[in-house]
Amino acid sequence: MKIPFYQIRGGSSKGLFFKAEDLPKDEQERNKMLLLAMEGTTEGDARQIDGLGGATSLTSKVAIISRSQNPDCDLDYDFVQVVVGKGKVSTTQTCGNILAGIVHFAIETGIIEAKSPTTSAKINILNTGGICEVVVQTPNGIIETKGDTKVDGVPGSSAPIICNYLDTVGSTCGALLPTGNAVNVIESIETTCIDNGMPIVIMRASDLGLIGNESKEILEGNIQLKQKIEAIRLKAGQLMNLGDVKDQSIPKMCLVSPPESGGIINTRMFIPHVVHEAIGVLAAVSVATACIIPESICNEFIKDDLRFTNKNTETHSALSIEHPSGEFTVNLEYELSISDGLTSKSNIKILKSGVIRTARILSRGEVYLPI
Numbered sequence: 617m618k619i620p621f622y623q624i625r626g627g628s629s630k631g632l633f634f635k636a637e638d639l640p641k642d643e644q645e646r647n648k649m650l651l652l653a654m655e656g657t658t659e660g661d662a663r664q665i666d667g668l669g670g671a672t673s674l675t676s677k678v679a680i681i682s683r684s685q686n687p688d689c690d691l692d693y694d695f696v697q698v699v700v701g702k703g704k705v706s707t708t709q710t711c712g713n714i715l716a717g718i719v720h721f722a723i724e725t726g727i728i729e730a731k732s733p734t735t736s737a738k739i740n741i742l743n744t745g746g747i748c749e750v751v752v753q754t755p756n757g758i759i760e761t762k763g764d765t766k767v768d769g770v771p772g773s774s775a776p777i778i779c780n781y782l783d784t785v786g787s788t789c790g791a792l793l794p795t796g797n798a799v800n801v802i803e804s805i806e807t808t809c810i811d812n813g814m815p816i817v818i819m820r821a822s823d824l825g826l827i828g829n830e831s832k833e834i835l836e837g838n839i840q841l842k843q844k845i846e847a848i849r850l851k852a853g854q855l856m857n858l859g860d861v862k863d864q865s866i867p868k869m870c871l872v873s874p875p876e877s878g879g880i881i882n883t884r885m886f887i888p889h890v891v892h893e894a895i896g897v898l899a900a901v902s903v904a905t906a907c908i909i910p911e912s913i914c915n916e917f918i919k920d921d922l923r924f925t926n927k928n929t930e931t932h933s934a935l936s937i938e939h940p941s942g943e944f945t946v947n948l949e950y951e952l953s954i955s956d957g958l959t960s961k962s963n964i965k966i967l968k969s970g971v972i973r974t975a976r977i978l979s980r981g982e983v984y985l986p987i
Contacts, residue, residue: 712781
């Protein structure tokens with residue numbers, strides 16, 4: 617059996633893109649076929665020798681695209697993460713990197729028509745219910761891939777893709793701060809649990825005996841650290857309205873520390889058990905959002921001239937989040953009101969979360985399934 621596909625690099629990830637009409641409507645049958653396409657087996661193979669996956673979580677992603685059933689959107693985007701080597705998939709989260717390639721796919725496959733000089737599409741993110749407006753460069757109705765935009769963690773440069781997340785606050789957990797607090801103590805560690813498109817649990821690296829600039833290899837080799845983080849994750853899942861997250865890939869876990877290269881904060885992201893070589897798009901958005909909440913543990917790392925401690929409504933943009941491969945800039949538009957009193961809580965309304973990504977179509981063809 618064979619299914620047509622495109623392989624597209626979106627941001628610092630890549631995956632297989634399918635039209636929804638080319639896959640079974642039954643989700644269980646569909647997921648089985650995606651496992652066979654990516655790993656070549658439903659039993660799990662971390663090498664993905666018999667499939668099209670790249671043997672890492674960043675290259676084991678699937679996007680399923682169709683015309684939107686939402687009258688306010690152009691495209692529906694269903695994301696599937698293949699859990700490498702486990703013989704299972706996760707659909708409880710989305711991927712902002714892969715989202716950057718959706719308009720390319722939709723134009724190439726005739727789902728939408730390119731305009732000039734740019735093509736814009738509103739994408740309905742089915743996994744979480746969020747909406748993202750994506751703008752790609754299409755001079756003369758042709759997708760432009762060459763340009764000067766660089767994304768840390770991605771070789772070379774390309775044409776910019778603007779992604780404006782319009783409705784992502786609490787998209788999975790139901791609230792920006794799903795526990796109701798900016799700080800919760802879990803397993804004796806202070807955490808900030810937040811969801812602005814991606815549920816994450818933020819912890820100070822120093823509280824776990826770390827500097828925060830450790831390499832992926834050092835962090836993944838620290839068994840005690842990983843056990844501690846997983847214990848926190850399991851309890852945080854309950855507090856964040858996610859239930860039992862033992863077999864889920866959310867919430868992601870983020871260690872934060874003072875910036876080292878001109879950003880506003882430094883990060884190390886567990887997704888949730890493997891350390892990310894960079895940081896995911898929506899994870900970066902959630903971290904940036906935590907940075908503007910005065911009561912969160914992130915805000916203490918912000919330089920004095922960027923602190924949000926007065927009573928006025930403020931807006932700010934271009935928040936640079938450092939990660940192992942460089943930095944990720946998030947543009948936030950928001951309203952922030954702070955009541956009198958040093959211990960009072962702030963009220964925040966996120967208006968728009970914008971990021972710049974790049975994408976490139978790598979190949980197209982038919983994947984032959986071993987069934």
